[in-house]
Amino acid sequence: MTTVIETFPAGPLGCNCSILVDPASKSAVVIDPGGDFPTIRAALERAGARVVSIVHTHTHIDHLGATGPLQAWAGAAAHIHEDDRPLYEMLPVQAALLGIPLPDPCDMEGDLVDGGTVTAGAIELAVLHTPGHTPGSVSFLARTPEGAVAFTGDTLFRRSVGRTDLWGGDGAKLIRSVRQKLLTLDEATPVVPGHGPSTTIGEEKLRNPYLRPLSGPRPG
Numbered sequence: 001m002t003t004v005i006e007t008f009p010a011g012p013l014g015c016n017c018s019i020l021v022d023p024a025s026k027s028a029v030v031i032d033p034g035g036d037f038p039t040i041r042a043a044l045e046r047a048g049a050r051v052v053s054i055v056h057t058h059t060h061i062d063h064l065g066a067t068g069p070l071q072a073w074a075g076a077a078a079h080i081h082e083d084d085r086p087l088y089e090m091l092p093v094q095a096a097l098l099g100i101p102l103p104d105p106c107d108m109e110g111d112l113v114d115g116g117t118v119t120a121g122a123i124e125l126a127v128l129h130t131p132g133h134t135p136g137s138v139s140f141l142a143r144t145p146e147g148a149v150a151f152t153g154d155t156l157f158r159r160s161v162g163r164t165d166l167w168g169g170d171g172a173k174l175i176r177s178v179r180q181k182l183l184t185l186d187e188a189t190p191v192v193p194g195h196g197p198s199t200t201i202g203e204e205k206l207r208n209p210y211l212r213p214l215s216g217p218r219p220g
């Protein structure tokens, strides 16, 4: 029995929603339920899973569109980093800007902190505060019996990084977060970004044009 990790695009902007299920206890964590609640529920039902935590890499509307119905159905707590609280309060503005419906309300706890952990059976998510895309952006390093996987939200993408021109964005902080908290992970670590295809830490170290090496040949 191995840990189930399923990732699929959900919601109006195709945010990567991931479900992680511990095979022994059937406890599950859902990361970024961006929308399409029936699809998320179906994936959880297929796995026979019981959701114990709903966590968010950050508080942009496209990452939490299905949190309300998922919480109502599963009865699980939902979590963000408290530095993103203003974004939660600005959800009506986010909805208006994108022209998408306002998500159902949920009970959002601002208790994800750097160095903290979220557990579901044998699965342990280490919380890494990686501000820059938003002030409360976090990445999760999921440790399972089969190995570790990083969920980097809109902080690090395959060959790109998150935009920093939205509310609370900070380009210098984002690059510092990626270098200090993500590129320091084992190079073999698979990375599931907030949108688009997966990658690895080693690949991004080598090939991400936004993360040129710090050392190396210099002119003069």
Ligand SMILES: [Zn+2]
Pocket (backbone or CB within 6 Å): 058, 060, 133, 154
């Ligand atoms: Zn975002």
Ligand SMILES: [Zn+2]
Pocket (backbone or CB within 6 Å): 013, 015, 060, 062, 063, 154, 194, 195
């Ligand atoms: Zn996003």
